Amino acid sequence: MEIDWMNIDFNEQELFLLQKFCYGRRFCNRHIQKESILSAIPSNEIKKYKKALNNLLKKGIIAKYKTQNRYDLCFPHKNYSSSIEVLKKYEKQYDFIDTCYFDF
Secondary structure, X not given: OOOOHHHOOOOHHHHHXXXXXXXXXXXXXXXXXXXXXXXXXXXXXXXXXXXXXXXXXXXXXXXXXXXXXXXXXXXXXXHHHHHHHHHHHHOOOOOOOOXXXXXX
């Protein structure tokens, strides 16, 4: 299934998580626990970010990675450049987005 990147509206939480995946370069050979990706989120906001994480999974932007007895998350390398373009699109709208760290 091909992702139609420019017709997806991303919310603030999805963009925050997308930037974390891009910055950490958690490609599918380097997976991360769901709890780790949500570790810096304030407890009163965690529900929104879990929903955003599930939205990114449903859209196919991130993927589940089967480990020994749990599922971790990973970021398919093929989505990296499109994700950077999306982050650049929203950079002026949200101050937490800083694309200067990414390769273009």
